[in-house]
Amino acid sequence: MIKKTLIVSSFLVLLVAESIYFGRDSMAGLLRVRAQRAFFRNDHRAAWSLYHRALAWGGNPDTIETDLIELITFGLDQSEAGVKIVPPLPPEQALPLARKLSLRRLREKPFRAYNWSLASDVSMHEAGRRRRATVLDLTTLSDDPLENVLPEERKAIAELEAASSLEPVNFIYHDLLMDLYTEFGAMEKASASCRRSVASFPYLDSHRYLWKPDLAPELLEAAIGGFEDALREESLVPRAIIFLEAGRLLSAHGQDARAEPYLLRAIEESPHSYDPYMEIAGIRLRRKDPAHALEALQHASAIRPEDPWPDYYSGVAHMDLGQLDLAIVAFQAAREKAPDGEVTIFHALGAALEARGQVKEAERQFVAAANLNPNVAEAWSVLLEFHLRHRNLRGAQEDCSRLSRLNGGKGVTNNACDSLEKTLP
Numbered sequence: 317m318i319k320k321t322l323i324v325s326s327f328l329v330l331l332v333a334e335s336i337y338f339g340r341d342s343m344a345g346l347l348r349v350r351a352q353r354a355f356f357r358n359d360h361r362a363a364w365s366l367y368h369r370a371l372a373w374g375g376n377p378d379t380i381e382t383d384l385i386e387l388i389t390f391g392l393d394q395s396e397a398g399v400k401i402v403p404p405l406p407p408e409q410a411l412p413l414a415r416k417l418s419l420r421r422l423r424e425k426p427f428r429a430y431n432w433s434l435a436s437d438v439s440m441h442e443a444g445r446r447r448r449a450t451v452l453d454l455t456t457l458s459d460d461p462l463e464n465v466l467p468e469e470r471k472a473i474a475e476l477e478a479a480s481s482l483e484p485v486n487f488i489y490h491d492l493l494m495d496l497y498t499e500f501g502a503m504e505k506a507s508a509s510c511r512r513s514v515a516s517f518p519y520l521d522s523h524r525y526l527w528k529p530d531l532a533p534e535l536l537e538a539a540i541g542g543f544e545d546a547l548r549e550e551s552l553v554p555r556a557i558i559f560l561e562a563g564r565l566l567s568a569h570g571q572d573a574r575a576e577p578y579l580l581r582a583i584e585e586s587p588h589s590y591d592p593y594m595e596i597a598g599i600r601l602r603r604k605d606p607a608h609a610l611e612a613l614q615h616a617s618a619i620r621p622e623d624p625w626p627d628y629y630s631g632v633a634h635m636d637l638g639q640l641d642l643a644i645v646a647f648q649a650a651r652e653k654a655p656d657g658e659v660t661i662f663h664a665l666g667a668a669l670e671a672r673g674q675v676k677e678a679e680r681q682f683v684a685a686a687n688l689n690p691n692v693a694e695a696w697s698v699l700l701e702f703h704l705r706h707r708n709l710r711g712a713q714e715d716c717s718r719l720s721r722l723n724g725g726k727g728v729t730n731n732a733c734d735s736l737e738k739t740l741p
Contacts, residue, residue: 344375351383360391364404378425381417382434388414389437396444411445414438432479433489436472440496443468461501472496480512487516491523498532507538514542518551518558526565536569556586563595572599590619597629606633624653628661635668643668657688659695666702675706686718693722704732 351366364387371380388410391403403410418435425431443466465473473496480489490513497506513523520526526539543562547555563578576599582592593616600609610633617626631646647665654661666681682702686695700715716733 341374344370344373347373348375348380348383355383355387355390358394358401360387361402361404363387378421381421382430385414385417385421385434385438389434389441392441407445411438411441415442427482429479429482429486429489432475432482433492436475436479436492439468439472439475443472462505465500469496469500480509484512485516487513487522490516491525494535495525498535503532503534506532507534510535510538511542511545514539515545515549518543518546518553518561520561520565527568529569531569536565539565554586556582556589556592559585560589560592560595563592567595567599572602575599588619590616590623593619594625594629597626597633601629601632601636604636606636609633622653624650624658624661627653628664631664631668635671640668640672644672657685659685659689659692662688663698670702678702679706686715690718691722693719696722700732 662685
């Protein structure tokens with residue numbers, strides 16, 4: 317009987333202890349969720365309080381202290397960007413606390429790359445505070461950009477290097493390093509990080525900075541080197557996509573002659589791929605080779621017959637060749653396939669009809685573009701130009717009126733509209 321009582325008592329104690337444990341854990345989890353919601357609505361003080369309550373209820377210190385570091389660094393980022401927030405602590409207190417928390421995370425989990433990345437963020441904020449408080453001595457500057465960085469900035473680089481070495485195939489850390497080196501003017505090292513990043517994940521939309529029109533030539537060449545490296549190694553991205561992305565990048569930066577071979581290789585790898593044909597057509601149209609552009613567009617149209625853009629660009633190519641009838645047929649096909657109100661296609665068809673002397677039919681296209689897009693100023697501006705070309709002053713006056721309403725009734729900064737006001741009674 318005593319043995320049975322002991323077993324039942326032990327079971328009840330364990331049940332109560334387990335219930336308390338899971339109850340506390342659930343409460344901590346709920347408080348953390350509430351803290352994240354406060355964070356997302358930019359209520360930093362409420363988030364700070366809720367994170368600490370979650371810790372008091374026995375929440376996971378690793379997770380919640382990481383949240384606190386993110387809260388501090390994000391708040392500092394917003395303040396430096398001029399966003400008005402109410403921080404839970406002044407910067408002179410928040411930054412040392414963020415450093416203390418990041419050191420604790422690094423001691424407990426030095427193998428976690430994200431901890432090193434967060435530490436790098438803290439170091440850069442520390443560097444920013446020092447730069448704002450220090451008078452720059454120009455006589456001490458070196459020709460080597462990395463000789464001019466602060467100790468905190470050097471530390472930030474080292475911490476990001478540690479993160480990238482722990483996760484060498486994680487392109488994010490390589491891109492962050494590239495940003496740092498670019499900021500410091502160390503383009504050779506920035507290029508090396510860019511190349512590693514693109515090789516790790518050769519997909520352009522994951523490296524948005526490569527789309528910048530003022531991309532440094534060194535970074536462009538590094539990115540192409542990264543694509544080449546990816547082609548030599550196993551990659552999560554198919555070879556056809558790698559060739560396509562390299563071609564798109566070169567084309568976007570005005571290097572069509574280098575881009576086309578990559579795009580042709582993409583077609584070799586995947587003959588039924590739509591995008592390389594469209595990219596090649598664009599290149600051929602830009603270099604005034606509409607006949608060969610049409611060949612690529614025919615392939616693209618066969619792959620995606622429902623897409624209006626092969627027909628539209630076929631119309632452009634026929635216009636370049638002086639083939640007005642074929643251009644009109646192509647633009648009409650594009651208009652039938654496009655969503656209602658596609659301004660570009662209506663305008664192209666209108667221009668082709670006008671060029672053939674079918675003025676009334678052309679006007680219908682320009683009017684349709686404007687009426688289907690009543691809030692698009694460009695549509696009314698093009699219609700205005702058409703009416704002025706054909707001396708339809710009343711129609712032009714209505715177009716100016718619509719443009720004025722789109723401008724909030726403040727009138728239109730347009731010489732043609734100013735002249736109309738003086739001409740019409």
